[in-house]
Amino acid sequence: MSGVSGCPEVYAGSLEGVCRGIPRDASWGTRYPECVCRMPRGVCWRFLVMPAQAFGLPYLSPYLAVAKGPHVRIRKGVNFAVAGATAINSSFFSARKIALWTNDSLSVQLGWFKNLKSSFCTTRQECDEYFNKSLFLVGEIGENDYNFPALSSQSINSYMLWYHLSLEQSLVLSAYMLTEGAVDLVVPGQLPVGCTSMFLTVFQSANESYHNNSLKQELQNLREQYPHARIMYADYCGAAMSIYLSPKHYRGTPRTCCGGGGPYNFNTTAVCGRTSATAYQDPSAFADWDGIHFTESAYHHIAKGVINSGFTSPPLLS
Numbered sequence: 001m002s003g004v005s006g007c008p009e010v011y012a013g014s015l016e017g018v019c020r021g022i023p024r025d026a027s028w029g030t031r032y033p034e035c036v037c038r039m040p041r042g043v044c045w046r047f048l049v050m051p052a053q054a055f056g057l058p059y060l061s062p063y064l065a066v067a068k069g070p071h072v073r074i075r076k077g078v079n080f081a082v083a084g085a086t087a088i089n090s091s092f093f094s095a096r097k098i099a100l101w102t103n104d105s106l107s108v109q110l111g112w113f114k115n116l117k118s119s120f121c122t123t124r125q126e127c128d129e130y131f132n133k134s135l136f137l138v139g140e141i142g143e144n145d146y147n148f149p150a151l152s153s154q155s156i157n158s159y160m161l162w163y164h165l166s167l168e169q170s171l172v173l174s175a176y177m178l179t180e181g182a183v184d185l186v187v188p189g190q191l192p193v194g195c196t197s198m199f200l201t202v203f204q205s206a207n208e209s210y211h212n213n214s215l216k217q218e219l220q221n222l223r224e225q226y227p228h229a230r231i232m233y234a235d236y237c238g239a240a241m242s243i244y245l246s247p248k249h250y251r252g253t254p255r256t257c258c259g260g261g262g263p264y265n266f267n268t269t270a271v272c273g274r275t276s277a278t279a280y281q282d283p284s285a286f287a288d289w290d291g292i293h294f295t296e297s298a299y300h301h302i303a304k305g306v307i308n309s310g311f312t313s314p315p316l317l318s
Helices: 043-055 063-068 090-094 106-120 124-132 143-151 156-180 197-202 209-225 236-245 296-308
Strands: 135-137 184-188 230-234
Touching: 043 296, 063 106, 106 124, 106 156, 143 156, 143 197, 156 184, 156 209, 209 230, 236 296
Parallel strands: 135 184, 184 230
Antiparallel strands: none
16 A cells, blocks of 8 residues: 555556545645656555565555456555554544544554455465565555644644554555465555654654654564564665755755745645646746655655665565
8 A cells, every 4th residue: 555645555657546645626636747757647656656566566556446446366566555544543533623634544544455355266285475575655644634633733743643643554564465375475654754844834843753653663663573584674764854955956955846835835815726736837946845745856866766876675586
């Protein structure tokens, strides 16, 4: 399950289902398709396209398109992610009057995986053989658990409340995949959200290192519990930080490519996709697309760092 919220991608179409969480006025991939991944179109695929291209794999089909199609044995993988989905159940946020784009949280996506499992394999031996040859990408998980409270003007001091819940959901999912027979598991950390224009505008700062350091520590515990598995931590934050430390290729940084004005071109009342927002003509000059997502160029930079430049531990290619 992808980087839009997370869940297992069992490596692999159409975009139906993947982008269903995007509201009508947040049309990043329709109004300005040149600023996001072109093939397949849409920000929803961000980190899925680059690894598929790097390893010569087919693109993942989104779950809802597969579920509505003919019942066939799935052999090339599925993407269970939903744009805007959270790790914590949506009821947690609705009780705090925090608006979400979708109710298809991580637990819903995991339910989809369980429903579709018989399309991969039926017996334990068959599942072990199939999952032994599969790559599971879990996340990054939890970023939306921080994004939506920020958009709802929640105090940064309240973040510790859902930080623990979000991290717990990520670990529960990872452990479940390992129990099911996953051998090669990639668990990404958070991107440097504190450098994005949304957090710079709303909070002036944010500290994703606390989440990432805790995740790395917990993954080490999982490695001890599942010594047969190869559990890889993907340092999305480290791979992305070179953009901000030396932004010579992204002269628009830290402003957004598409936004509604202000010091960082981010305005909660004129977010990208609304008629009041505008976009620059050269998105390759920006790392930040809309205050939350990176541009296609920046995602390529991060993906290359994760795949080829040592930002995965242990290395993905070994």
